[in-house]
Amino acid sequence: MDLLTLNSLPEELHNTIVRHDLSKGETLFRQGDPASSFFVVETGRIKLVRYIGDDKVVTFQAVEPGNSLGEIALFSHTYPCSAVAEVASQAIAYPKEPLLSAIRANPDFAEDFIAMLVQKIQDLKLRIELRDIRAAHERLLRYLDYLAQSNAQNIISFDRPLKEIATDLGLTPETLSRALARLEREGKIARTRLQITLQKSSAA
Amino acid sequence: MDLLTLNSLPEELHNTIVRHDLSKGETLFRQGDPASSFFVVETGRIKLVRYIGDDKVVTFQAVEPGNSLGEIALFSHTYPCSAVAEVASQAIAYPKEPLLSAIRANPDFAEDFIAMLVQKIQDLKLRIELRDIRAAHERLLRYLDYLAQSNAQNIISFDRPLKEIATDLGLTPETLSRALARLEREGKIARTRLQITLQKSSAA
DNA sequence: CGCATAGTTGACTACGCTCAACCCTGGTGG
DNA sequence: CCACCAGGGTTGAGCGTAGTCAACTATGCG
Numbered sequence: 220m221d222l223l224t225l226n227s228l229p230e231e232l233h234n235t236i237v238r239h240d241l242s243k244g245e246t247l248f249r250q251g252d253p254a255s256s257f258f259v260v261e262t263g264r265i266k267l268v269r270y271i272g273d274d275k276v277v278t279f280q281a282v283e284p285g286n287s288l289g290e291i292a293l294f295s296h297t298y299p300c301s302a303v304a305e306v307a308s309q310a311i312a313y314p315k316e317p318l319l320s321a322i323r324a325n326p327d328f329a330e331d332f333i334a335m336l337v338q339k340i341q342d343l344k345l346r347i348e349l350r351d352i353r354a355a356h357e358r359l360l361r362y363l364d365y366l367a368q369s370n371a372q373n374i375i376s377f378d379r380p381l382k383e384i385a386t387d388l389g390l391t392p393e394t395l396s397r398a399l400a401r402l403e404r405e406g407k408i409a410r411t412r413l414q415i416t417l418q419k420s421s422a423a
Numbered sequence: 424m425d426l427l428t429l430n431s432l433p434e435e436l437h438n439t440i441v442r443h444d445l446s447k448g449e450t451l452f453r454q455g456d457p458a459s460s461f462f463v464v465e466t467g468r469i470k471l472v473r474y475i476g477d478d479k480v481v482t483f484q485a486v487e488p489g490n491s492l493g494e495i496a497l498f499s500h501t502y503p504c505s506a507v508a509e510v511a512s513q514a515i516a517y518p519k520e521p522l523l524s525a526i527r528a529n530p531d532f533a534e535d536f537i538a539m540l541v542q543k544i545q546d547l548k549l550r551i552e553l554r555d556i557r558a559a560h561e562r563l564l565r566y567l568d569y570l571a572q573s574n575a576q577n578i579i580s581f582d583r584p585l586k587e588i589a590t591d592l593g594l595t596p597e598t599l600s601r602a603l604a605r606l607e608r609e610g611k612i613a614r615t616r617l618q619i620t621l622q623k624s625s626a627a
Numbered sequence: 628c629g630c631a632t633a634g635t636t637g638a639c640t641a642c643g644c645t646c647a648a649c650c651c652t653g654g655t656g657g
Numbered sequence: 658c659c660a661c662c663a664g665g666g667t668t669g670a671g672c673g674t675a676g677t678c679a680a681c682t683a684t685g686c687g
Contacts, residue, residue, distance in 0.1 A: 269552060271565065277616065279548060291545055294538045299545070323534060333526065333533075334498045336540040341495055341503070343547035348473060348481050350554040353591060353676085354644070360509035380665065389555060394643055396667055557644085559675065582631065598675055600635055628687100635682070642675090650667070657660080 227327035235317040241304035243266070250301045254292035256312040260284050263308025269300040280346060280387060281305055290336065293319060355390055355398040360407060362388055367417050377413040427553055431531035439521040443507040445469070446510035449493075453506045458496035460516035464488050467512025468583075473504040482551060484591060485509055494540065497523060554593055564611060571621050581617040 222322065237256070241247060247258065250270055251351075266281040267288060279300070282288045288302055292315055322329045353359040366375045377384060385395040399415075402408045409416045441460070445451060451462065454474060462469075470485040471492060483504070486492045492506055496519055526533045549569065556562040570579045581588060589599040603619075606612045613620045 279551060290541050294541055319534065321433060322537065323530035326533075329530075329533045329537075330523065330527060330653090333537060333540065336537065336544065337494050338496055340540065340543055340547065343544065343551065347483060347547065347550055347554065350551065351481055353642085364475075382665070391644060392666075393645085393668085400667080525676085586633070595676060596634075597636085597677085601675090604635080630687085633684075635680105637680085638678090640675105640677075643673095645672080646670090648667100648669080650665105652665085653663095653665100655660100655662085656668090657658105 222361060227325065227329055227331045229321045232313065232321050234316060235314050237312040237314070239310045241308045241310065241313055241367070243304060243306050245304050247302035247304065248289065248298050250298055252298050254289070254295050254298050254315070255277060256289065256314050257287065257292050257318055258289045258302070258310045258312050259287045261309040261311060265302050265308050266305050267302055277289040285333065287339070290339075294343075322417045350389055355394045356401045356405075358388060358390070359395065359398045360402060363415060363417055364406065373417045375415045375417070377415075410414045431535045433525045433529045433532055436517065436521060436525050436610065439518050441516040441518070443514045443516055444510045445514065447508055447510050448507050451508065451514060452502050452507035454502055456502050458493070458499050458502050458519070460493065460518050461491065461496050461508070461522055462493045462514045462516050463491045465513040465515060468509045469506050469512050469514060470509050471504045471506055485587070491539065491543070503519075532565065559594055559598045560605045560609075562592060562594070563599065563602045564606060567619060567621055577621045579619045579621070581619075585617070 224370040239247060247265060255283060260282050262284055264281045264283055265288060289298065322332055349358055349362060351359055363375055369371055381395055382392045387394045388395065403410060407418055409418060428444060443451060451469060464486050466488055467506065468485045468487055469492060471483040473481045475481060475531055500596055553566060554561055556565055567579055585599055588597045589596045607614060611622055613622060
């Protein structure tokens with residue numbers, strides 16, 4: 220999940236990577252651009268958007284620091300979506316050819332890279348699982364459960380506005396607000412500001 | 424996406440794989456089981472289900488022939504979900520250790536394996552994109568567009584009941600039926616049985 | 628010729644979205 | 658120190674649409 224922590228990152232890659240500084244709203248790459256690099260977000264938040272039909276836009280989950288985007292670049296000629304910085308962000312570009320060579324030359328790195336991809340698959344599956352829960356309060360509870368168990372504690376502190384949590388969850392801010400209120404009313408959570416305490420772990 | 428077509432499959436793996444024959448409803452592995460193998464579905468259809476809380480069940484997309492499941496096994500001690508055959512199915516198990524060794528020893532195979540994982544990530548993203556379209560008829564149309572362009576033709580023939588298409592799309596059969604009727608009424612598609620013709624490509 | 632299952636259609640319900648008003652907080656300037 | 662303002666957050670009213678339940682039709686198989 221986090222390429223930055225890979226201890227097997229081959230030295231020869233260090234010379235090939237390029238650091239990108241993006242201001243808010245700036246585009247890292249555009250849908251249809253030639254796919255040249257794989258990226259890892261260092262700071263900020265970069266969202267992936269796809270244009271379908273004439274004017275429809277779909278935003279995937281934004282990519283947070285430590286996570287990657289554009290892995291498709293390794294095996295495709297063009298990017299299937301655009302990447303736009305939601306806030307000022309920094310990203311590291313790993314050009315395709317040197318990266319592939321490094322993977323071929325270095326089994327440890329290959330294994331770590333595969334592990335990262337597998338982790339990403341798990342993350343995406345989790346997201347799909349969440350979206351399949353229709354009731355807002357249940358979806359939220361499941362999301363909180365997940366956050367709690369990845370932090371191994373019952374307290375969750377959000378570091379960004381609820382607005383954005385809402386879009387992550389595929390809900391409107393109003394619905395999220397009501398869902399939070401409902402969980403609180405039902406005694407499932409307690410909260411103070413952006414800090415939430417799970418009252419009873421309903422995790423499996 | 425399709426490990427079976429990998430031309431780089433190392434010979435030494437051939438001796439380690441195990442073929443599983445599953446009758447309808449039989450379980451390939453259970454949530455929490457020690458993760459021992461990665462699987463590729465040969466025939467049939469295997470669904471992944473996760474039990475959350477006490478009794479809630481979430482079904483991911485069922486895995487079709489040529490696709491893989493349990494890639495998490497390579498880097499985890501247990502399976503995070505169960506795999507159940509929806510219909511009589513065959514799957515090939517690739518035990519973890521030999522598979523990892525083969526990846527390390529064989530760069531071509533490693534690259535193909537990575538390509539498959541990346542393809543899987545794309546598939547999952549597409550699924551998320553679909554789920555973010557709320558209106559049933561629009562979601563369906565987008566799904567049909569996608570199928571059409573991967574077949575490079577405007578005619579789509581379903582090889583399985585609409586019921587299952589519906590759950591794939593995250594809809595009930597009734598809603599899917601109405602969505603199909605609506606698209607037909609609006610002249611966006613024509614249909615005869617399980618064959619559907621897109622009238623106007625709204626693909627980007 | 629039934630029987631089982633898939634598909635369709637209708638009536639009703641439920642819940643999330645939309646729009647709008649209001650509250651509350653934090654920052655700025657008089 | 659307080660008045661004001663902007664933004665996020667909350668709450669309310671109304672609407673639309675997908676889900677649910679149920680009835681009915683169509684299809685395929687014994």
